[in-house]
Amino acid sequence: MSKAAGRNLTHQLAHDLGNAILQGRFMNVPFPSEAELSEQFSVSRSATREAVKMLTAKGILSSRPRQGIRIMPESDWNLFDTDVLDWILSSKPGLEVLRDFVQMRAAIEPEAAALAAARSESEDVADIGRALERMQAAELGQDDPLESDIAFHGAILRASGNRFFIQLQPFSATALRVSIRHTNRFKGVNTADTSAHARVYSAIKRGKVQQARKLMHGLIDEALQLIEDAMPASGR
Amino acid sequence: MSKAAGRNLTHQLAHDLGNAILQGRFMNVPFPSEAELSEQFSVSRSATREAVKMLTAKGILSSRPRQGIRIMPESDWNLFDTDVLDWILSSKPGLEVLRDFVQMRAAIEPEAAALAAARSESEDVADIGRALERMQAAELGQDDPLESDIAFHGAILRASGNRFFIQLQPFSATALRVSIRHTNRFKGVNTADTSAHARVYSAIKRGKVQQARKLMHGLIDEALQLIEDAMPASGR
DNA sequence: ATATTCGTATTTATCATACAAATAAATAAT
DNA sequence: ATTATTTATTTGTATGATAAATACGAATAT
Numbered sequence: 261m262s263k264a265a266g267r268n269l270t271h272q273l274a275h276d277l278g279n280a281i282l283q284g285r286f287m288n289v290p291f292p293s294e295a296e297l298s299e300q301f302s303v304s305r306s307a308t309r310e311a312v313k314m315l316t317a318k319g320i321l322s323s324r325p326r327q328g329i330r331i332m333p334e335s336d337w338n339l340f341d342t343d344v345l346d347w348i349l350s351s352k353p354g355l356e357v358l359r360d361f362v363q364m365r366a367a368i369e370p371e372a373a374a375l376a377a378a379r380s381e382s383e384d385v386a387d388i389g390r391a392l393e394r395m396q397a398a399e400l401g402q403d404d405p406l407e408s409d410i411a412f413h414g415a416i417l418r419a420s421g422n423r424f425f426i427q428l429q430p431f432s433a434t435a436l437r438v439s440i441r442h443t444n445r446f447k448g449v450n451t452a453d454t455s456a457h458a459r460v461y462s463a464i465k466r467g468k469v470q471q472a473r474k475l476m477h478g479l480i481d482e483a484l485q486l487i488e489d490a491m492p493a494s495g496r
Numbered sequence: 497m498s499k500a501a502g503r504n505l506t507h508q509l510a511h512d513l514g515n516a517i518l519q520g521r522f523m524n525v526p527f528p529s530e531a532e533l534s535e536q537f538s539v540s541r542s543a544t545r546e547a548v549k550m551l552t553a554k555g556i557l558s559s560r561p562r563q564g565i566r567i568m569p570e571s572d573w574n575l576f577d578t579d580v581l582d583w584i585l586s587s588k589p590g591l592e593v594l595r596d597f598v599q600m601r602a603a604i605e606p607e608a609a610a611l612a613a614a615r616s617e618s619e620d621v622a623d624i625g626r627a628l629e630r631m632q633a634a635e636l637g638q639d640d641p642l643e644s645d646i647a648f649h650g651a652i653l654r655a656s657g658n659r660f661f662i663q664l665q666p667f668s669a670t671a672l673r674v675s676i677r678h679t680n681r682f683k684g685v686n687t688a689d690t691s692a693h694a695r696v697y698s699a700i701k702r703g704k705v706q707q708a709r710k711l712m713h714g715l716i717d718e719a720l721q722l723i724e725d726a727m728p729a730s731g732r
Numbered sequence: 733a734t735a736t737t738c739g740t741a742t743t744t745a746t747c748a749t750a751c752a753a754a755t756a757a758a759t760a761a762t
Numbered sequence: 763a764t765t766a767t768t769t770a771t772t773t774g775t776a777t778g779a780t781a782a783a784t785a786c787g788a789a790t791a792t
Binding site for chain 4: 529530531545559560561562563564565
Binding site: 267270274306309310313314315316317318319324334335337338339340341342343357360361363364366367368370371372375420422423424425426427431 | 503506510542545546549550551552553554555560570571573574575576577578579593596597599600602603604606607608611656658659660661662663667
């Protein structure tokens with residue numbers, strides 16, 4: 261078991277199991293029983309059961325008497341859960357998953373930018389500006405390029421004023437982290453990218469709804485094109 | 497505690513607590529401790545703890561020694577969790593929540609339709625046609641209008657071929673269920689609506705990406721306009 | 733032979749109890 | 763008034779025992 265990640269044993273075990281499952285370590289072996297898990301991780305049955313219940317709540321496991329604990333089909337996993345997103349990230353996802361992430365962002369973020377522009381008088385919009393400043397600072401090596409990019413897109417989701425968009429912040433962040441793992445060997449800090457972001461912010465601040473949507477769409481669609489060009493044709 | 501909803505006591509308790517929380521029953525009273533929950537629901541501490549851990553996994557609760565169990569801020573709740581969506585639905589959400597649902601659908605579903613059109617050769621597309629037939633049957637009273645509508649939009653999400661869109665099926669279904677509760681007093685079975693759906697299906701089947709996106713957007717945007725017109729101006 | 737019934741072993745589900753650890757609040761000391 | 767210490771409360775962890783569900787195989791009947 262990992263050092264001292266979660267706050268308590270139950271959380272740690274849930275985290276470790278989640279990671280192991282998403283890494284595919286139980287693809288060929290049957291999933292252990294409660295008793296086996298307790299023994300393998302040197303944890304009480306109570307803690308084991310609680311960890312299993314947490315993963316059950318995320319749609320990853322299910323358990324029935326006599327049958328034991330089983331991994332649910334991937335289609336049941338709650339992919340928008342923050343923990344699950346973390347486990348996806350550390351499972352080193354391939355281009356297909358990255359494409360799915362970016363296609364989703366291409367649906368969400370242009371609309372979020374449009375909604376933000378429609379509420380341009382909101383205080384939330386200033387956060388977008390602050391994140392943009394961080395991106396500009398990152399160009400000079402004074403901030404982290406990835407983290408400031410994440411902050412920018414997160415700020416737009418918040419500025420949408422829509423609880424569902426707001427909750428997609430971890431999704432967007434994970435998508436960006438997956439992206440950079442596939443693309444940052446090609447380009448480092450990108451001045452053109454930052455100014456494209458600046459144009460999005462400008463449109464939002466000035467309440468230009470259509471323009472905000474279109475600019476954000478352009479931003480993400482460019483990334484999507486790069487990914488699809490890099491993919492073998494079979495995967496499309 | 498409710499009759500025999502979930503498969504076991506833990507699930508039942510988690511379900512009942514989730515419902516109670518989303519109904520706002522702990523707005524003014526402090527959340528009970530483990531011991532109090534056990535006593536109030538006549539359930540062992542183990543089962544109580546497991547239920548609390550399940551809600552913790554969904555971002556709804558957190559617990560620390562001495563401080564007890566606390567309800568997390570709503571921004572932490574996993575709103576895309578199927579159970580949470582069910583609890584939202586049974587909490588009789590108002591127009592603000594409905595608007596958030598439909599804004600989200602307006603982002604997701606036009607893109608899903610576009611992606612489905614781009615894979616029009618897929619077998620998944622036939623499911624959309626079958627759902628459309630159900631909608632047409634519903635016009636004649638031979639099927640359920642709401643369920644067939646849900647099936648239609650779910651089929652398009654599946655046909656997108658994108659795991660994230662696919663997982664938004666329960667979201668879309670809940671959104672439609674919330675919608676009908678606010679709008680079906682105005683209109684019953686709508687022939688115009690069904691033929692608009694038929695045009696979306698036709699565009700997808702013929703691989704017309706742009707058209708599929710535009711038609712689906714029109715479909716949802718019309719619903720959104722009705723909602724925003726019905727809302728007091730303050731909420732925009 | 734085939735299908736059905738029935739028993740049995742295995743695994744989770746539930747309950748109870750005990751002690752440890754964390755920590756918020758009260759109390760005492762400076 | 764501030765800080766340190768004690769105390770009480772609550773969750774965390776472990777263990778053991780019994781109940782309930784059910785997959786599997788054996789026995790039985792058709």
